[in-house]
Amino acid sequence: MKYFLILIMPFMMAFDAPSLKIGLLKYGGGGDWYANPTSLVNLSAFCNKFLNTNIDPEYAVVDVGSVELFNYPLIHMTGHGNVVFNSSEAENLRNYLIAGGFLHIDDNYGMDPYVRVAMKKVFPELNFVELPFNHPIYSQKYRFDNGVPKIHKHDEKAARGFGLIWEGKLVCYYSYETDLGDGWEDAEVHNNPEEVRMKALKMGANIVQYVFGN
Numbered sequence: 001m002k003y004f005l006i007l008i009m010p011f012m013m014a015f016d017a018p019s020l021k022i023g024l025l026k027y028g029g030g031g032d033w034y035a036n037p038t039s040l041v042n043l044s045a046f047c048n049k050f051l052n053t054n055i056d057p058e059y060a061v062v063d064v065g066s067v068e069l070f071n072y073p074l075i076h077m078t079g080h081g082n083v084v085f086n087s088s089e090a091e092n093l094r095n096y097l098i099a100g101g102f103l104h105i106d107d108n109y110g111m112d113p114y115v116r117v118a119m120k121k122v123f124p125e126l127n128f129v130e131l132p133f134n135h136p137i138y139s140q141k142y143r144f145d146n147g148v149p150k151i152h153k154h155d156e157k158a159a160r161g162f163g164l165i166w167e168g169k170l171v172c173y174y175s176y177e178t179d180l181g182d183g184w185e186d187a188e189v190h191n192n193p194e195e196v197r198m199k200a201l202k203m204g205a206n207i208v209q210y211v212f213g214n
Contacts, residue, residue: 020054020055021055021056021058021059021060021071022044022055022060022072022075022076022208023059023060023061023068023069023071023072023074023076024040024059024060024061024062024075024076024077024078025062025064025075025076025077025103026061026062026064027063027064027079027083027084027089027118028064028084028085028086028089029081029082029083029084029114030081030082030084031080031081031082031111031114032079032080032081032108033077033078033079034061035078035080035108035181036078036181036184036185037185038184038185038189039078039181039182039184039185040057040076040184041057041059042185043204043205043208044057044059045057046184046201046204046205047205047208047209050141051205051208051209053208053212055208059076060072062075063089064085064089064092065086065088065089065092066092067092069092069093069101070096073100073101073102073211074101074102074104074207074208074211074212075096075101075102075103075104076103076104076106076181077103077104077105077106077115078105078106078107078108078111078181079108079111079115080109080110080111081110081111081114082114083111083114083115083117084114085118085121085122087121090118090121090122094122094123097171097172098171101171102170102171102172102173102211103171103172103173104174104175104207105119105172105173106174106175106179106180106181107174107175107176107177107178107179108179108181108182109152109179112176115174116128119164119172123164126164126165126166128162128163128174129162129163129164130160130161130162130163131162131163131173133145133146133147135161135163135170136210137161137170137173137206137207137210138206140205140206140210140213141202141206142202142203142205142206144202144203144206147159147160147161148160148161148203149178149196149199149200149203150177150178151179151180151182151192151196151199151200152178152179152182152183152190154177154179157177159175159177160175160177160178161173161174161175161176175203180200180203180204182200183196183199183201184200184201184204
């Protein structure tokens, strides 16, 4: 606990901390944790411009079982397929989240049945709960009265935002059936309309502001 707090305190002091970075979670199981390579670069640039943050666009790749996880107050996780945490990795991620870290999981389509099992290994006593539309994550700089916006259609299901809540605090936000990361990518990658890309980036900015403002 003390180790983590010492590491993140400089990051939490102010938005303009020069070495602030977002971490991208690397995990086992064969899923493509490296999907959407331009997404965090563009999200960081957007936040720096509109939230006055100073996030390094060169995000860090962090193994789920590494102590380096504790250097990054915000970790992003994505992919299309299988996710496997061994026991020590699950314990490391659990300790990180309990100590004050935050995990954003963005289902890039096909990840849902696997990530739920993996996160149950991290928090066997918790279940994902759907966040109400009046949750603060939807009303940071940008307001989303209907919750997380829909970016890609996939199965035509509604976009939904779930959370893991530890002792009253949201420690993991899971965006499902929306694919925010695709919306963050360079415009020519998915050819999303600019209006759709802006919704994705604004929701991403809300996540960043929620993490660093709480």
